[in-house]
Amino acid sequence: MSGNGAPEGLDSGVGGLSGPIRTCVGCRQATSKADLFRIALVGTTAVPDPTGSAAGRGAYVHQNLNCFERAVRNRAFARAFRAQGALDVEMVRKFLAERSGE
Protein backbone atom coordinates (compact mmCIF):
# COMPACT_ATOMS: atom_id res chain seq x y z
CA MET A 1 0.00 0.00 0.00
CA SER A 2 1.60 3.25 -1.02
CA GLY A 3 -1.12 5.44 0.46
CA ASN A 4 -2.24 7.23 -2.63
CA GLY A 5 -5.36 9.29 -2.16
CA ALA A 6 -8.67 8.47 -3.69
CA PRO A 7 -8.78 9.32 -7.37
CA GLU A 8 -11.06 12.29 -7.10
CA GLY A 9 -11.33 15.28 -9.37
CA LEU A 10 -13.53 13.91 -12.08
CA ASP A 11 -16.73 15.49 -10.87
CA SER A 12 -15.71 17.69 -8.00
CA GLY A 13 -17.66 20.90 -8.21
CA VAL A 14 -17.48 23.98 -6.04
CA GLY A 15 -16.81 23.12 -2.42
CA GLY A 16 -18.48 19.77 -2.58
CA LEU A 17 -21.85 21.03 -3.66
CA SER A 18 -23.51 18.57 -5.95
CA GLY A 19 -26.17 19.13 -8.55
CA PRO A 20 -27.08 22.31 -10.33
CA ILE A 21 -26.06 25.63 -8.84
CA ARG A 22 -28.41 28.60 -8.86
CA THR A 23 -28.16 32.12 -7.55
CA CYS A 24 -30.64 33.52 -5.04
CA VAL A 25 -32.07 36.70 -6.55
CA GLY A 26 -32.37 38.16 -3.05
CA CYS A 27 -28.93 37.78 -1.49
CA ARG A 28 -27.09 36.85 -4.72
CA GLN A 29 -25.54 33.83 -3.10
CA ALA A 30 -24.87 30.89 -5.39
CA THR A 31 -25.95 27.65 -3.86
CA SER A 32 -27.35 24.26 -4.66
CA LYS A 33 -30.62 24.44 -6.52
CA ALA A 34 -32.11 22.15 -3.89
CA ASP A 35 -31.70 24.86 -1.25
CA LEU A 36 -33.61 27.42 -3.23
CA PHE A 37 -37.22 27.99 -4.01
CA ARG A 38 -38.37 28.43 -7.57
CA ILE A 39 -40.71 31.16 -8.68
CA ALA A 40 -42.43 31.02 -12.04
CA LEU A 41 -44.24 33.72 -13.95
CA VAL A 42 -47.80 33.47 -15.21
CA GLY A 43 -48.68 36.58 -17.16
CA THR A 44 -47.45 39.31 -14.85
CA THR A 45 -47.99 37.30 -11.69
CA ALA A 46 -45.15 35.58 -9.89
CA VAL A 47 -46.30 32.24 -8.56
CA PRO A 48 -44.63 29.79 -6.18
CA ASP A 49 -43.25 26.77 -7.96
CA PRO A 50 -41.85 24.60 -5.17
CA THR A 51 -41.63 21.51 -7.36
CA GLY A 52 -39.83 23.38 -10.13
CA SER A 53 -42.16 21.92 -12.71
CA ALA A 54 -43.69 25.05 -14.19
CA ALA A 55 -42.71 25.82 -17.73
CA GLY A 56 -40.80 28.87 -18.79
CA ARG A 57 -38.41 31.13 -17.02
CA GLY A 58 -37.86 30.78 -13.32
CA ALA A 59 -36.26 32.81 -10.57
CA TYR A 60 -34.63 31.24 -7.55
CA VAL A 61 -34.68 32.62 -4.05
CA HIS A 62 -34.01 31.26 -0.58
CA GLN A 63 -37.15 30.15 1.12
CA ASN A 64 -37.37 33.07 3.50
CA LEU A 65 -38.98 36.48 3.49
CA ASN A 66 -35.71 38.34 3.92
CA CYS A 67 -34.34 37.23 0.60
CA PHE A 68 -37.72 37.65 -1.03
CA GLU A 69 -38.23 41.24 0.15
CA ARG A 70 -34.70 42.08 -0.86
CA ALA A 71 -35.40 40.76 -4.34
CA VAL A 72 -38.61 42.79 -4.52
CA ARG A 73 -36.81 45.96 -3.48
CA ASN A 74 -34.07 45.40 -6.03
CA ARG A 75 -36.58 44.50 -8.73
CA ALA A 76 -34.65 41.31 -9.14
CA PHE A 77 -37.74 39.40 -10.20
CA ALA A 78 -38.50 41.77 -13.04
CA ARG A 79 -34.91 41.38 -14.18
CA ALA A 80 -34.97 37.60 -13.85
CA PHE A 81 -38.17 37.39 -15.86
CA ARG A 82 -37.21 40.18 -18.25
CA ALA A 83 -40.51 41.83 -17.45
CA GLN A 84 -41.15 45.36 -18.61
CA GLY A 85 -43.51 46.51 -15.90
CA ALA A 86 -44.23 45.68 -12.29
CA LEU A 87 -44.93 42.13 -11.25
CA ASP A 88 -47.55 40.93 -8.86
CA VAL A 89 -45.64 39.11 -6.15
CA GLU A 90 -48.36 38.83 -3.51
CA MET A 91 -48.92 35.12 -4.07
CA VAL A 92 -45.30 34.35 -3.39
CA ARG A 93 -45.19 36.66 -0.38
CA LYS A 94 -48.19 34.94 1.11
CA PHE A 95 -46.76 31.53 0.41
CA LEU A 96 -43.49 32.36 2.13
CA ALA A 97 -45.22 34.10 5.02
CA GLU A 98 -47.26 31.00 5.71
CA ARG A 99 -44.22 28.77 5.57
CA SER A 100 -42.05 30.93 7.80
CA GLY A 101 -44.79 31.65 10.31
CA GLU A 102 -44.61 28.31 12.05
Ligand SMILES: [Zn+2]
Ligand atom coordinates in the same frame (compact mmCIF):
# COMPACT_ATOMS: atom_id res chain seq x y z
ZN1 LIG B 1 -30.97 34.40 -0.44
